[in-house]
Amino acid sequence: MTFESLAALWLKTRKNKVSWTQYKNLRCYINHLNRYISNMDVAEIKPMDIDALLDALTDENPNTHRPASRQTLVNVRSTASRVFEYGIDIELIVRNPARGREISRYAPRHYRRALTIVEQKLIIATPHRARMGVLVMMLAGLRRGELIPLTWDDIDLDALKISITKSAESKGSNRLFVKEGTKTSWGRVVDIPLDLALELQKAKAVSMSKYVCPRVDGQMHTLMSWRRMWDSYITALCKVPGAEKTNIQEITAHYLRHTYATLLYISGVDVLTASKLLGHANIKTTMSIYTHLDDMLKAKSVDKLDSYLSSSLFTSSGQVRP
Structure with missing residues (x-):
């Protein structure tokens, strides 16, 4: 065969x-x-x-x-x-020739970046109908497909929890279909910070839809309506004073999820807990993110050392200051 x-x-x-x-x-x-x-x-x-x-x-x-x-x-x-x-x-062969084959160390690695503090503040401060959904992705780590079918019934504001038990996916058309479970599991429960709960409480009080982040008519998004909303949101962010100093126009929904992972790391959340909160099927995925963040932190620490040496010990010519 x-x-x-x-x-x-x-x-x-x-x-x-x-x-x-x-x-x-x-x-x-x-x-x-x-x-x-x-x-x-x-x-x-x-x-x-x-x-x-x-x-x-x-x-x-x-x-x-x-x-x-x-x-x-x-x-x-x-x-x-x-x-x-x-x-x-199926007893067709007796060995697996692909097992353990090495990947070149020179293969390029593509990392999604986390949002800067300035970008996070712009998102929090800029009013838009996408804002609530963006906050949920950034502060609770939901994927786009998990956010779109999320309803207010999935959120327990008293217990500060979101139950993520379904996701929306495209099957080659504009319409999105809801399935039970998420991309990698049957679901998960995420503890949410108090500030996000307060934002959700205010949004729920004025919402006319059962969905947390609906399209204009209150129904669940299609691919096209999501893209229109997202483009409108990025345009709105780019008009805010201070946005010109950022790369906010390149932000995608997954940048928000990576920001959540970064916030977990900075907050000292252990990798096993982070893996469960993010809904990763394999803890190695979370480990790779944490390792990358750890490497970035070390690099920034060395940058601080460089700045100190340049400003305090060495002159511009490289000579030691007296």
């Missing part, structure tokens, strides 16, 4: 077990694999073949004509490994 045939069989087993978006991503990763090993007999594929395709993608992603990011390479390798494990399960 060729790799392409085995991958197609495996993909069928995933169709009703993952979200439509995850399924679409899996098809994308398999397309990458099929470019290199589609016609090869799965029993003849060797670790060196997997290394070769990963190296080729490291040099250039055919879709973007730029080097593939480290995360893309990890996802392609993981998908290949899962296909081969399926081949082992």
Whole structure:
């Protein structure tokens, strides 16, 4: 059996077990694999073949004509490994040639940044119909797909908790469909800060919709209505005095979630608790974020040392001040 045939069989087993978006991503990763090993007999594929395709993608992603990011390479390798494990399960092959293959250390890493303090203050201070939803994403870590179907019944203001038990996803159309559970689990409960609860209480008192962040007519968003609202919101933020000194126009919904992760880190929340609050399927995801933030903090500490040495000990020529 060729790799392409085995991958197609495996993909069928995933169709009703993952979200439509995850399924679409899996098809994308398999397309990458099929470019290199589609016609090869799965029993003849060797670790060196997997290394070769990963190296080729490291040099250039055919879709973007730029080097593939480290995360893309990890996802392609993981998908290949899962296909081969399926081949082992159905007794077609006896080994997994993708298991443990190394990703180049030179593959570019793409990190979403957290919002600066200035940007966070702009979001808190700028009135807009998107503001409440943005605050929930920034201060409770909800994904866009978790926020869109969120109703006031999901929020317990007395207990300071939000129950995240459903999510909205597109299936290739403008309409969003609500499913039980979230991207990575059957749901989670998030403790919210008092300041967010007070904002929610004020918004609930004047809301005419059952949704926390609805479209103009009070109904749940479609893809198009969300995009129109988001574009309007970013435009409003850019007009606020002080916004010209920021990169607020590049903000996406996931920047807000990354800001929440950063706030958890800065507040000293341990990685296990943070992983549960963020709803990560694997604690390694949270660990990678915390490690990145830790590296950034160390770099800023060294910058402070540089500033001190330059201003206090050394002259501009590098000589020690008397």
